[in-house]
Amino acid sequence: MIEVKELRKSFKSLEAVKGSSFTVEEGEIFGFLGPNGAGKSTTINILSTMLKLTSGEVKINGYDVTKEKNKVRESIGIIFQENTLDEKLTAKENLMLHCKLYRVPKKSRKARIDEVLAIVDLTDNLNQTVEKFSGGMKRRLEIARGLLHYPKVLFLDEPSVGLDPQTRAHIWEYILKLKEKENMTMFLTTHYLDEAEISDRIAIMDHGEIIALDTPKRLKAQLGGDVIELQTTDNQAALEEINEKFSVIEATLHEEGITLKVKNSDEFVSTFMKQLETPVTGLDIRKPTLNDVFLSMTGREIRD
């Protein structure tokens, strides 16, 4: 559904995307995870014909994004990172305009508008001017609008920024249902880890490069073990002691304490607690997250 080969994009001297290649299958949810400025929006804007690529080849639904722009536009829907609603108009007017721009069949317009508004829980605000909406309501309306024409490929650029966790979960539930029903392909960028986990596959992006691409499960499995967050009275001393006495996959010191990666956390902890001399003030064992994957590859957190 999406084919990207050696995609590059430069803004003057800055190289925002440095030759990424990937393909997304029909019906797949593909996630782009990366810190601010990684090049996620730039990639999405190129894929949706809104930005000219510097070099490389991109095909959406079999159409070339530079040569067959209109065919591509007919195949896609996009929820931009920035607000693109007309705030002087009402919710209904915004949605109706979208139906017309995307040639949603006249007969189904009303039903679809009601459907998407119900998904984002804005049914009662149908005739309210968008200006009077809260930030979260605007974002929800924007999501609703993107779903309105059942695109073949839906791009979502940080869709749930500014939404509370409950609303996020609720909306995702419906998006996924709609995706199943219409067999949509979805391409989403995010720096919310739990949101990225929805994806079938994830590309982790940093400084314009894809540094890892796999299913969330396998990415985490690559780390080869569990994560232990440790706080002690003297973290520096504890780190030295750990490196001396124990076999760990990785131990990194950071502001809040030490992050340890170990093969088998149960086994490790029982001996560890007996043998470590630096007093422990806090210990937390957890399964690895995508943030740990990013951390181990770049030495930085996704959100720093």
Added chain:
Amino acid sequence: MEGMIAIWQRDVMKFFKDRARLFGSMTMPILLLIVFGVGMGGSMESLMQNVAGGDLDFNYVAFIFPGIVSMTLLMTSVFSSLSIIQDRDFGYMREILVSPVSRVSIALGKMLGSATVAVMQGLLLFLLMPVLGVTIDLVSFFVLLPVMFLLACAFASLGLLIASVISSTQAFQLVVNAIVMPMIFLSGALFPLNNMPAWIDVLVTLNPVTYGVDLMKHIMIDVDQLSREVYVEMGLDLDFFGIPVTPLGEVLFIIGFTAVLIVLATLSFSRANR
């Protein structure tokens, strides 16, 4: 097609939601009607009495009125194109540009939106006719409407092109003033342009507003009843580098002007991403 209509409707719809704009833009034409019509009217009328050599039923305001209406069409349609810059600033332009609506339809939809708003503003001035002692018969009025709309489309496409290459509201206003004001003064809208230096004559001849104003005057004023001297003195005998101007020629000139600008605006939209 439906996309174009949707873009058109949106601008008209937004015009009705913005009452301040409606009345704000009426003060200038009314002021000009007073200054040029009533203020200059007396001296122009006695001048024409001399030209015609005798008593003459001559109302200068009737000459100025079509000019002021054209000017209103020009100002409103060009300034309505500011909506493109606002759409860009508020992000809505991206929603339009990423849609499968063809770039020509986007340009035409925007043009039609501005033109419709301008015609409505222009028609508002007709409410002043009884006060000014100007009249128009029903047939002329229905001939006038499509002419006004054509003119408004021409001016809107000018605004469209300017807005598509300029990114800030301030710059837009400066450029518009630098282009629109000379177009008004060099069109015969406010006063007849006789015995001008040759280079000004060239500008007047190339100015599409000249023909718009002339068309409107010929429709609204009972020209047959004017003596030849007054007809010439009021600048109603235009020529295009020596060729006498006909109404059809004027209409074609305006259509040509519009078409060229729409093509240029479309090209500019094809490159745009915001």
